[in-house]
Amino acid sequence: NEPFDLRLPTPGCYLDPEKAGMDSDAVFQGMTAHLFYTLGKLATSASPHDLYMALSYAVKDRLMTRYLASQEVIRKKPQKTVAYLSAEFLIGPQLSNNLLNLGITQEAEDALKRFGIESLSTILEVEEEPGLGNGGLGRLAACYMESLASLQVPAVGYGIRYEFGIFNQLIRDGWQVEVTDKWLKGGWPWELPQPDESCFVGFGGRTESYRDDKGNYRSRWIPSEHAIGVPHDVPVLGYRVNTCDRLRLWRADATESFDFYAFNIGDYYGAVEEKVASETLSKVLYPNDGTDEGRRLRLKQQHFFVSCSLQDMLRSLEKRSIPITEFPKHWTVQLNDTHPAIAVAELMRLLIDQYQIGWEKAWNITTSSVAYTNHTLLPEALEKWDLGLFNDLLPRHLEIIYEINWRFLQQLRLRYPGDDKILQKLSIIDEEGFKSVRMAHLATIGAHHINGVAALHSDLIKRQLMPEFAALWPEKFTNVTNGVTPRRWVALSNPSLSNLLEEEVGPNWITNMELLKKLEEKKDDNNFLEKFEETKLNGKRKLSSFVHSKTGILVDPSSLFDVQVKRIHQYKRQHLNALQIIAQYLRIKNGTNKFEVPRTIIFGGKAAPGYFMAKLMIRFINGIADVVNSDPDMDGLLRVVFLPDYNVKLGEIVYPATDLSEQISTAGKEASGTGNMKFAMNGALTIGTLDGANVELRDLVKKENFFLFGKTESEIMDLKNNNYSPKTFINQCPELKEVLRLIEIGHFSNGDKELFKPLLNSLTGHDPFFVMADFEDYLNKQDVVSECWNNKKAWNKMALLNTARSGYFSSDRSIREYCESIWKVSPMPVEITCDVEELT
Numbered sequence: 053n054e055p056f057d058l059r060l061p062t063p064g065c066y067l068d069p070e071k072a073g074m075d076s077d078a079v080f081q082g083m084t085a086h087l088f089y090t091l092g093k094l095a096t097s098a099s100p101h102d103l104y105m106a107l108s109y110a111v112k113d114r115l116m117t118r119y120l121a122s123q124e125v126i127r128k129k130p131q132k133t134v135a136y137l138s139a140e141f142l143i144g145p146q147l148s149n150n151l152l153n154l155g156i157t158q159e160a161e162d163a164l165k166r167f168g169i170e171s172l173s174t175i176l177e178v179e180e181e182p183g184l185g186n187g188g189l190g191r192l193a194a195c196y197m198e199s200l201a202s203l204q205v206p207a208v209g210y211g212i213r214y215e216f217g218i219f220n221q222l223i224r225d226g227w228q229v230e231v232t233d234k235w236l237k238g239g240w241p242w243e244l245p246q247p248d249e250s251c252f253v254g255f256g257g258r259t260e261s262y263r264d265d266k267g268n269y270r271s272r273w274i275p276s277e278h279a280i281g282v283p284h285d286v287p288v289l290g291y292r293v294n295t296c297d298r299l300r301l302w303r304a305d306a307t308e309s310f311d312f313y314a315f316n317i318g319d320y321y322g323a324v325e326e327k328v329a330s331e332t333l334s335k336v337l338y339p340n341d342g343t344d345e346g347r348r349l350r351l352k353q354q355h356f357f358v359s360c361s362l363q364d365m366l367r368s369l370e371k372r373s374i375p376i377t378e379f380p381k382h383w384t385v386q387l388n389d390t391h392p393a394i395a396v397a398e399l400m401r402l403l404i405d406q407y408q409i410g411w412e413k414a415w416n417i418t419t420s421s422v423a424y425t426n427h428t429l430l431p432e433a434l435e436k437w438d439l440g441l442f443n444d445l446l447p448r449h450l451e452i453i454y455e456i457n458w459r460f461l462q463q464l465r466l467r468y469p470g471d472d473k474i475l476q477k478l479s480i481i482d483e484e485g486f487k488s489v490r491m492a493h494l495a496t497i498g499a500h501h502i503n504g505v506a507a508l509h510s511d512l513i514k515r516q517l518m519p520e521f522a523a524l525w526p527e528k529f530t531n532v533t534n535g536v537t538p539r540r541w542v543a544l545s546n547p548s549l550s551n552l553l554e555e556e557v558g559p560n561w562i563t564n565m566e567l568l569k570k571l572e573e574k575k576d577d578n579n580f581l582e583k584f585e586e587t588k589l590n591g592k593r594k595l596s597s598f599v600h601s602k603t604g605i606l607v608d609p610s611s612l613f614d615v616q617v618k619r620i621h622q623y624k625r626q627h628l629n630a631l632q633i634i635a636q637y638l639r640i641k642n643g644t645n646k647f648e649v650p651r652t653i654i655f656g657g658k659a660a661p662g663y664f665m666a667k668l669m670i671r672f673i674n675g676i677a678d679v680v681n682s683d684p685d686m687d688g689l690l691r692v693v694f695l696p697d698y699n700v701k702l703g704e705i706v707y708p709a710t711d712l713s714e715q716i717s718t719a720g721k722e723a724s725g726t727g728n729m730k731f732a733m734n735g736a737l738t739i740g741t742l743d744g745a746n747v748e749l750r751d752l753v754k755k756e757n758f759f760l761f762g763k764t765e766s767e768i769m770d771l772k773n774n775n776y777s778p779k780t781f782i783n784q785c786p787e788l789k790e791v792l793r794l795i796e797i798g799h800f801s802n803g804d805k806e807l808f809k810p811l812l813n814s815l816t817g818h819d820p821f822f823v824m825a826d827f828e829d830y831l832n833k834q835d836v837v838s839e840c841w842n843n844k845k846a847w848n849k850m851a852l853l854n855t856a857r858s859g860y861f862s863s864d865r866s867i868r869e870y871c872e873s874i875w876k877v878s879p880m881p882v883e884i885t886c887d888v889e890e891l892t
């Protein structure tokens with residue numbers, strides 16, 4: 053394709069920062085200009101936030117050439133583009149990542165010095181992160197967008213621009229308190245509103261059939277309510293390439309922002325009612341991680357961003373005068389879980405009702421364009437929409453879903469004549485009890501591929517979640533194990549390790565993590581192992597001062613940093629970790645502590661506001677921390693910390709500072725996990741169960757470099773099918789008995805015996821996540837950890853081998869697999885030819 057002609061007076065073709073207006077002086081000039089013209093500030097009176105905004109604008113300027121060039125390539129060259137539809141994009145802070153991917157971090161440091169700012173970190177601290185996601189699913193979408201750009205694959209991420217993201221978490225008297233996340237309050241320099249590319253979206257109303265000009269009977273939708281979707285584009289720059297893809301986030305606005313008639317008759321609320329109602333669509337992110345929300349507004353949000361996104365894709369074909377029937381050649385649509393699954397019905401509606409395409413053709417276009425990723429097996433997370441609500445909000449879509457379902461059931465009748473049971477089981481409509489629409493079935497029937505996010509998980513989807521569908525369409529079911537971007541999670545978060553890796557294997561490990569295998573040669577090199585350990589200590593010192601500044605707790609960087617950071621959920625078993633701590637506490641108190649290993653145990657994670665047991669688990673951990681941290685017997689041996697407001701920014705401090713990564717979910721429950729990958733890349737050892745991606749991690753780093761414990765998924769199944777009794781395990785383990793007794797008498801709740809009763813009753817009663825069954829094995833494995841820690845050389849060797857062998861978990865590998873096996877797309881480098889002289 054002919055190179056992007058750069059006749060525009062903009063800095064920025066990726067030849068060489070020095071030559072293309074990327075040197076520190078150009079950055080300084082850019083900042084000065086934005087302070088003056090954009091922010092109306094003089095350098096002399098600029099606050100750190102002003103300088104953050106000025107530097108961000110100056111950096112965004114330097115993205116624009118690539119951003120526009122990349123859009124031009126998509127516009128000019130009929131190439132299949134990836135559309136990643138996700139209700140969540142947990143993109144994290146942008147400035148440091150864009151500086152890294154542009155390769156001008158040092159230039160920014162130098163420019164800031166001329167404003168009297170000694171360190172870039174001072175400016176990075178003030179950046180608000182857009183909390184547009186809950187946890188793993190949202191962060192995965194962000195890692196994937198960055199890898200798509202770094203691999204030079206044209207892509208658009210489609211999502212919602214929530215005005216309020218995931219709540220900020222405060223800890224008050226040990227309890228989680230949610231605070232609204234006003235991330236936009238200081239302004240956000242990383243977006244480009246595109247109001248002229250807005251879309252209309254309908255809700256409610258009714259459908260009516262009519263005869264079209266060819267006399268065919270057709271159905272059409274007459275919505276009773278409308279909203280406008282205004283796109284806000286966020287550049288997603290690849291690492292040291294010209295590709296800059298975009299994240300298109302939809303903001304909801306009213307078709308009629310102000311009703312003068314209502315105003316004139318003094319009905320002031322009426323005057324803005326519609327505006328308020330519409331804006332609510334993108335007002336706030338639902339703060340649940342992996343549970344079905346089932347609320348009307350949630351379904352409206354899903355239809356809102358999906359309809360805008362599909363209209364946007366179809367419009368891009370019209371703009372390029374490409375026949376709509378060629379949609380599958382130009383767009384491959386990935387559904388990030390069932391949250392955007394309405395896309396199957398909405399694409400059919402747009403193709404049939406708006407573009408008058410016949411059913412079969414429309415179905416062919418849809419099923420050859422859409423693919424679906426499942427992220428959880430938890431029954432309570434599988435979205436099912438009440439039929440009444442669905443019909444009320446999306447009557448035309450329900451008509452189309454009935455037709456899809458009818459045709460599907462016809463197929464089944466042919467394949468399984470007389471087997472009504474399988475029809476009921478696979479139908480999109482769940483007729484049992486409250487009739488509902490099963491979104492996972494709609495996605496599976498409408499998709500050409502369904503993938504899980506780790507080998508075990510994808511296998512369990514086929515064996516447990518959807519065995520009949522897997523038998524029906526074995527070719528559709530596949531696996532793409534999750535990955536994380538090494539740019540943010542190693543190069544950016546852990547500069548001292550990054551420098552050591554570059555020293556040892558050269559700079560290309562950042563885009564080719566397999567190169568890290570070369571580090572294996574250093575596994576017995578004491579000198580190198582000490583350097584490696586030093587990088588970890590750097591991280592631990594940084595985290596220690598952060599812990600002290602946030603919680604007032606003093607922790608010893610030379611102690612074993614044992615970390616569990618993730619959303620609080622019973623299946624992730626933060627309470628199992630807490631019980632183990634009490635056992636350690638008792639051993640120290642009773643003098644039966646075998647290994648004098650000073651440990652700092654750190655927790656972090658938000659609980660969904662409506663999830664009582666998760667909130668009680670946070671209170672429980674803080675109750676234990678108060679007792680342990682105020683007990684002189686624990687000095688120099690045990691410290692427990694609950695770090696508030698765990699998010700991407702905090703993750704960037706925690707992952708490089710961890711010795712032991714806790715991945716202790718009940719086997720069969722954690723689809724993949726991605727924190728486990730970030731820890732291993734940064735040289736932490738994992739104590740974990742054979743669950744999710746832990747299985748592949750253990751295979752790759754080798755079992756001697758992984759602390760495995762616990763029952764396997766099939767052993768858990770056996771326990772479940774044979775009337776599992778937690779009491780059996782309690783009676784077998786005196787330490788566990790003593791731990792439970794201490795909780796019961798209120799030892800960690802100032803004598804209040806009631807506070808943790810719900811937790812105790814659940815653990816000693818039904819124990820749905822088999823905490824009691826795995827406790828003893830877990831406690832024993834922690835002893836193995838302590839023993840190993842006392843052998844520094846052995847520990848560092850194991851840690852090095854984790855980093856060396858975690859290259860597989862780069863999101864570049866995941867994206868390559870999606871491109872080859874599901875999307876059938878290939879990289880499309882963006883050429884920028886510019887006559888430098890002409891530019892500068």
Ligand SMILES: [N-]=[N+]=N[C@]1([C@H](N)O)O[C@H](CO)[C@@H](O)[C@H](O)[C@H]1O
Nearest residue numbers: 188189342427505722723724725
């Ligand atoms: N929803 N959801 N699913 C999850 C996470 N909670 O966001 O998706 C993540 C991303 O696929 C998985 O790593 C994790 O195991 C799974 O529970």
